[in-house]
Amino acid sequence: MTVSTGSGASTLSLPSTNFGITWKTFVAGGIAGCCAKTTVAPLDRVKILLQAHNRHYRHLGVFSSLQHVIHKEGFLGLYKGNGVQMLRIFPYSAIQFGAYEEFKKILKSVTNCHTHIVKLTAGSLAGMVALVVTYPLDVVRSRLAFQVKGEHLYVGIVDTMKSIIHLEGGTTALYKGMVPSILGISPYAGLSFTCFEIMKNLCLDYFPESLGRPCQKTTGGIILILPAKLLCGAWAGVIAQTTAYPLDVVRRRMQLSRMLPESHKYDQGWLRTLLVIYREDGVSNGLFRGLTVNYIRVIPTVAVSFATYETAKQMLGLDTGVDR
Numbered sequence: 001m002t003v004s005t006g007s008g009a010s011t012l013s014l015p016s017t018n019f020g021i022t023w024k025t026f027v028a029g030g031i032a033g034c035c036a037k038t039t040v041a042p043l044d045r046v047k048i049l050l051q052a053h054n055r056h057y058r059h060l061g062v063f064s065s066l067q068h069v070i071h072k073e074g075f076l077g078l079y080k081g082n083g084v085q086m087l088r089i090f091p092y093s094a095i096q097f098g099a100y101e102e103f104k105k106i107l108k109s110v111t112n113c114h115t116h117i118v119k120l121t122a123g124s125l126a127g128m129v130a131l132v133v134t135y136p137l138d139v140v141r142s143r144l145a146f147q148v149k150g151e152h153l154y155v156g157i158v159d160t161m162k163s164i165i166h167l168e169g170g171t172t173a174l175y176k177g178m179v180p181s182i183l184g185i186s187p188y189a190g191l192s193f194t195c196f197e198i199m200k201n202l203c204l205d206y207f208p209e210s211l212g213r214p215c216q217k218t219t220g221g222i223i224l225i226l227p228a229k230l231l232c233g234a235w236a237g238v239i240a241q242t243t244a245y246p247l248d249v250v251r252r253r254m255q256l257s258r259m260l261p262e263s264h265k266y267d268q269g270w271l272r273t274l275l276v277i278y279r280e281d282g283v284s285n286g287l288f289r290g291l292t293v294n295y296i297r298v299i300p301t302v303a304v305s306f307a308t309y310e311t312a313k314q315m316l317g318l319d320t321g322v323d324r
Helices: 015-039 041-051 062-073 075-079 082-110 115-146 156-167 171-175 178-206 226-255 270-281 283-287 291-315
Strands: 002-004 011-013 212-214 222-224
Touching: 015 041, 015 082, 015 291, 041 062, 041 075, 041 082, 041 115, 041 226, 041 291, 062 075, 062 291, 082 115, 082 156, 082 178, 115 156, 115 171, 115 178, 115 226, 156 171, 178 222, 178 226, 178 270, 178 291, 222 226, 222 291, 226 270, 226 283, 226 291, 270 283
Parallel strands: none
Antiparallel strands: 002 011, 212 222
């Protein structure tokens, strides 16, 4: 809402305007996360099964695991745990994208750092905030997705939460693996946002006619076409995920510790878990176990996420042109 000061020369923006922009940003982020995660839900399920060496899948590859899940649990088995994933991902993605925009504004106003440093820091902080708020649902979702037909320990979200709290040491058990998660999400989120915006700017700087189009909400503004958004998001995801993947494996082992043989190995903290995985399974079959399926899933995940986010912002009337 804009109010005239009476002179006709200046205006005052009331908080409601900023709230409206923030709300639209959160909604766009939530929609983006749900679309992205639903797109790759089957690959997410297989990644969890491979990362934590489920005994039915430890000797299988990505595509053979997909086939085995369908054969054993039916097509809907590929989406096991996706319900709780949606409950988690909408607030997670909404908070992450919304917090990123807010942190970026704050950092730009209080520091003189290079724009890339600002974006990297804002992305890292946004990722950590979103993770802490929604982490218990990630633990629950991992437990449900790790189960195979006929060997269920949990029935639904509420039962899983109650079981974890009552049998594993209270509410703190819902935060198992959070330290490596924070250590992993910081570079992942920071690099995702930074790489996407760098590539977005490069596309609009050097290929404005082929990869851009005029923004209908502004005069003279240029925005990426959908294929270019997907391409920029895909590369951003690959770079970010490669950097943070070993800590993602550690996080999963800690989250699923009670469901694994010799679970005590993964209850001694994130660093001890990392060393155990390295000593027993090595690098390729341990710290980077499931990376193949992660590459396959991360390209559409981040691509769809950023493309949907920018498209949703444009539909909600927010300018998403070049951000210097």
